[in-house]
Amino acid sequence: xxxxxxxxxxxxxxxxxxxxxxxxxxxxxxxxxxxxxxxxxxxxxxxxxxxxxxxxxxxxxxxxxxxxxxxxxxxxxxxxxxxxxxxxxxxxxxxxxxxxxxxxxxxxxxxxxxxxxxxxxxxxxxxxxxxxxxxxxxxxxxxxxxxxxxxxxxxxxxxxxxxxxxxxxxxxxxxxxxxxxxxxxxxxxxxxxxxxxxxxxxxxxxxxxxxxxxxxxxxxxxxxxxxxxxxxxxxxx
Numbered sequence: 505x506x507x508x509x510x511x512x513x514x515x516x517x518x519x520x521x522x523x524x525x526x527x528x529x530x531x532x533x534x535x536x537x538x539x540x541x542x543x544x545x546x547x548x549x550x551x552x553x554x555x556x557x558x559x560x561x562x563x564x565x566x567x568x569x570x571x572x573x574x575x576x577x578x579x580x581x582x583x584x585x586x587x588x589x590x591x592x593x594x595x596x597x598x599x600x601x602x603x604x605x606x607x608x609x610x611x612x613x614x615x616x617x618x619x620x621x622x623x624x625x626x627x628x629x630x631x632x633x634x635x636x637x638x639x640x641x642x643x644x645x646x647x648x649x650x651x652x653x654x655x656x657x658x659x660x661x662x663x664x665x666x667x668x669x670x671x672x673x674x675x676x677x678x679x680x681x682x683x684x685x686x687x688x689x690x691x692x693x694x695x696x697x698x699x700x701x702x703x704x705x706x707x708x709x710x711x712x713x714x715x716x717x718x719x720x721x722x723x724x725x726x727x728x729x730x731x732x733x734x735x736x737x738x739x740x741x
Contacts, residue, residue, distance in 0.1 A: 505728060509606045512706050513730075514550060516669040521548065521555050528553050536571065538563050544738055545584045545594070547574040550602065550731040558584070559738070575599075575734055584736045593739035600734075601719060603709040603727035604672075608701055609694035617691055618657075619650040626651055629659040632680035640712070641676040642666070648673075648699060652692040661688035663696035665707070673700035674708045677721060684717070693725050 514528035522539045531537055533552040545558035554571050556563060565583060566574060573579035577599045584594035629651055630638045643649060646664035654660050660683050665673035675696055679689040700707050709727040711718035722729075 505604065505606050509604065509706055510551065512671050513604050513708075514553070516672045516706075517548065517550055517555075519669045521546075521557055523555070542738070543740070544597075545580055545736040547571075547580055547734045548602075548731065549575060549733075575732055577734055577736075580734050580736050584738060595737045597735040597737050599713050600710045600732065601713055601722075601729050602731035602733055603722050603729040605697070605707050605709075605726045605728060606701065607726050609697045609725050611691055611694040613687075613691045614694060614698070617695060618653045619692065619695060620653060621649045621651060625653070625659045626662060629662050629678065629680065632659075632682065633678055634681070637678060640715075641678045643676055643678050646676065648696065648703075650692055650695050650699070652688055652695075660686075661692045663689070663692040665696055665700045665705075667703075667705065668708070671705060672708045673703070673705035674710065675700065675725075677718075689721055690724050693721060697725055 515525055518525055518527045523537060527537055531553055536554045536556055539555065539557045540560055540563065541557050542559045545562055548555045556566055556574060562584060565586065569583060577596045581594055581596045626644060626649065643662050643664050646666045649662065649664035651659045652661045661677065661679040663675065663677040665675045668674050675693065677689045677693040697707050709722040710733065711722065
């Protein structure tokens with residue numbers, strides 16, 4: 505990644521977490537920044553920086569807890585479950601890898617690819633995919649979408665991105681299980697990635713650590729893992 509890309513990523517995530525724009529710039533390496541929020545607990549690592557978000561009681565209890573524990577789903581869930589609402593008051597939303605790129609993807613099929621953005625084609629594509637995959641990717645809610653069509657004009661994969669903080673493009677790719685391992689996801693992902701870079705955005709790839717296929721796809725598209733995000737949803741006070 506170019507020198508200025510890291511600054512762009514850190515600026516976007518500082519705003520996302522409710523920190524000052526220059527919070528990461530002036531933070532010491534390994535320093536843990538904090539931000540108070542009542543509805544969730546979140547631990548984010550980006551390069552050498554760490555941020556813990558959560559209610560005041562959680563931030564106090566976490567003062568003597570190491571980053572490795574806070575960054576793990578079980579560790580953060582255990583700490584969040586010790587809150588005033590009692591056991592069972594917290595639910596793990598997931599552990600995700602954060603990766604970014606500012607480099608265009610090179611794919612031999614880019615020039616000949618046929619794509620569309622029609623609700624009917626997107627609906628057809630999503631029907632062929634597991635509901636959990638559809639929810640995780642969130643393609644229907646993205647501003648920019650590309651549905652890749654085969655020679656019969658049937659959808660074989662989809663990709664898109666959602667703009668975040670005006671400087672990041674959160675990328676997602678959706679491929680039906682029956683059509684995986686044929687290169688469709690890589691091709692349409694490259695299309696979406698290059699479109700995001702053309703729009704002046706830095707591309708972001710975020711996926712569950714257990715989703716090995718998604719991690720591999722991100723690597724093929726050129727995304728560089730630089731952080732993690734662990735999130736726990738808290739019960740209303």
